[in-house]
Amino acid sequence: MRKTRYVNDTHPTPDVLRRTFSTFPSGVVAVCGTTPDGETVGMTVSAFVPVSLDPPLIGVAIQRSSRTWAVLRELPSLGVSVLAADQHLEARQLAAREGNRFTGIDLGNLTEGGAVFLTNSVSRFDCVPESETPAGDHTMVLLRIRALSVSADVTPLVFHDSAFATLSPLGEADIT
Numbered sequence: 001m002r003k004t005r006y007v008n009d010t011h012p013t014p015d016v017l018r019r020t021f022s023t024f025p026s027g028v029v030a031v032c033g034t035t036p037d038g039e040t041v042g043m044t045v046s047a048f049v050p051v052s053l054d055p056p057l058i059g060v061a062i063q064r065s066s067r068t069w070a071v072l073r074e075l076p077s078l079g080v081s082v083l084a085a086d087q088h089l090e091a092r093q094l095a096a097r098e099g100n101r102f103t104g105i106d107l108g109n110l111t112e113g114g115a116v117f118l119t120n121s122v123s124r125f126d127c128v129p130e131s132e133t134p135a136g137d138h139t140m141v142l143l144r145i146r147a148l149s150v151s152a153d154v155t156p157l158v159f160h161d162s163a164f165a166t167l168s169p170l171g172e173a174d175i176t
Helices: 012-022 067-072 085-095
Strands: 029-035 040-045 048-054 057-063 079-080 108-109 117-118 123-135 138-150 157-160 165-166
Touching: 029 067, 029 085, 029 117, 040 057, 040 067, 040 085, 048 085, 057 123, 108 157
Parallel strands: 079 117
Antiparallel strands: 029 040, 029 079, 048 057, 057 138, 079 123, 108 117, 123 138, 157 165
16 A cells, blocks of 8 residues: 655745646647737647536636736637647747747648647637636636637647656556
8 A cells, every 4th residue: 555645834835836736737738829910929828727618618827927918818819729749849939938939830720810729739729718817926817619629649748747748548457
């Protein structure tokens, strides 16, 4: 039997919280759109959650200090691409604070509303911003899904322990 030891902390610092939060694996998405003057804008987000089937909603948590979100929030349509396991370099590049984030990144189709998707992602959501709620140093953003596409045979990129990883299926459990 496994014995798990825990370290208790009743006054966690941001560093302790970051380390503890990193024990929970999350998917990685790119949120991208096109400005009225044709500029492609986007960012990487690892705080993504399916929210509702009816109405169809997804949620992302965005740092309140994000300059990119200040631009994206004004766009009529956003593309959310669930990144594939081989898109870790794109994820890093889209998270960069400086430079052209889209240099060398293969972008998929652009919707009429300006949503932008990364080619070869696992799934894609064409969304419109629904609402924003302040949440500490982040903003919880709900996005209403207008259309989606999915490729069931692509493995997703995972963010765990402050690093990118991939999923590996466990063998069948020996249930007796």
